Amino acid sequence: MRIGIFGTGTVGQTIGTKLVSLGHEVRLGSRSADNEKAAGWVKSAGKGASQGTFADAATFGELLFNCTAGGASLEALRLAGAGNLDGKVLVDVANPLDFSRGMPPTLTVCNSDSLGEQIQRAFPGARVVKSLNTVNCMVMVDPARIPGDHAIFVSGNDAAAKRQVSDMLRQWFGWRQVIDLGDISAARGTEMYLTLWLRMMGALKTANFNVAVARGA
Numbered sequence: 001m002r003i004g005i006f007g008t009g010t011v012g013q014t015i016g017t018k019l020v021s022l023g024h025e026v027r028l029g030s031r032s033a034d035n036e037k038a039a040g041w042v043k044s045a046g047k048g049a050s051q052g053t054f055a056d057a058a059t060f061g062e063l064l065f066n067c068t069a070g071g072a073s074l075e076a077l078r079l080a081g082a083g084n085l086d087g088k089v090l091v092d093v094a095n096p097l098d099f100s101r102g103m104p105p106t107l108t109v110c111n112s113d114s115l116g117e118q119i120q121r122a123f124p125g126a127r128v129v130k131s132l133n134t135v136n137c138m139v140m141v142d143p144a145r146i147p148g149d150h151a152i153f154v155s156g157n158d159a160a161a162k163r164q165v166s167d168m169l170r171q172w173f174g175w176r177q178v179i180d181l182g183d184i185s186a187a188r189g190t191e192m193y194l195t196l197w198l199r200m201m202g203a204l205k206t207a208n209f210n211v212a213v214a215r216g217a
C-alpha cells in the first residue's frame with residue numbers, strides 16, 4: 001500500500017519504519033521537501049521510503065497518518081491540501097500538547113472539543129480516525145513490548161474507516177484489544193487522558209506501559 005505520513009519526528013519515523021518493514025511504500029511529509037530528519041529516515045528505512053512536502057505525502061498516500069505537533073496539525077494539514085485528503089482515511093495520532101509554559105504541558109483544546117474534532121471539522125472530506133495517541137510510539141507499532149492484553153482505542157464518524165484502521169492495528173501492528181469508542185468526539189477523552197499518561201510516566205519512570213481494560217459480564 002502507498003502510505004503518506006505527515007510528520008518527521010520520532011512518531012512519524014517509527015510508524016514509517018514499521019510500515020516499510022511490512023513492505024509498504026511510505027512517504028514522510030514535512031514543511032520542506034528536503035527536511036533533514038526525513039532525509040536521514042529515508043536512508044535508514046531503506047527500499048520503499050521516500051520524503052516530500054506535506055502535499056507530496058498527501059497525494060502519494062492511499063492511507064494517511066497525522067503525526068505532527070498537535071498545536072500545528074491544522075496548519076500542517078492545510079499545507080497538505082484539503083482536496084488531497086478527500087475520501088482518504090486519516091489516522092490522527094497527534095496530541096494537542098502545549099509546552100510553551102513549561103512542564104507539564106497543557107492541552108490547547110479540551111473538555112467540549114478536541115483536536116480530532118477540529119481536524120474533522122476543518123477537513124470534512126477526510127475520514128478521520130483518532131487512534132494510537134494514548135501510547136508511546138514504540139508501543140504503537142509493537143504492543144508485544146508490554147506483556148498481556150492491553151487496549152488501544154479508535155474513534156471516528158466513518159464506520160468503514162474505523163474498521164479499516166482496526167484491522168490495520170491488529171494485522172500490521174499486532175494489537176489484540178482494539179476498543180471502538182464511537183464518534184470523533186471520543187477524541188476528547190483520549191486526548192485528555194494524556195494528563196494521566198504523563199503522570200503515570202513520571203510515576204513508573206518509563207514510557208513502556210499501557211492501560212488494560214477489565215470488564216464484567
Ligand SMILES: NC(=O)c1ccc[n+]([C@@H]2O[C@H](COP(=O)([O-])OP(=O)(O)OC[C@H]3O[C@@H](n4cnc5c(N)ncnc54)[C@H](OP(=O)(O)O)[C@@H]3O)[C@@H](O)[C@H]2O)c1
Pocket residue numbers: 006007008009010011012029030031032035066067068069070072073075076093094095096097132133134135136137138
Ligand atoms: N512521542 C510519542 O511517543 C507520542 C505518542 C503519542 C502521540 N504523540 C503525538 O504525535 C505527534 C508527533 O510527535 P513527534 O514527537 O514525533 O513530533 P513533533 O515534534 O511533535 O512534530 C513534528 C512535526 O510537526 C511539524 N510542525 C511543527 N510545527 C509546525 C508548524 N508550525 N506548521 C506545520 N507543521 C509543523 C513538523 O514539521 P517539519 O517536518 O516541517 O519540521 C514535524 O513534521 C505529536 O502530536 C505528539 O503529541 C507522540
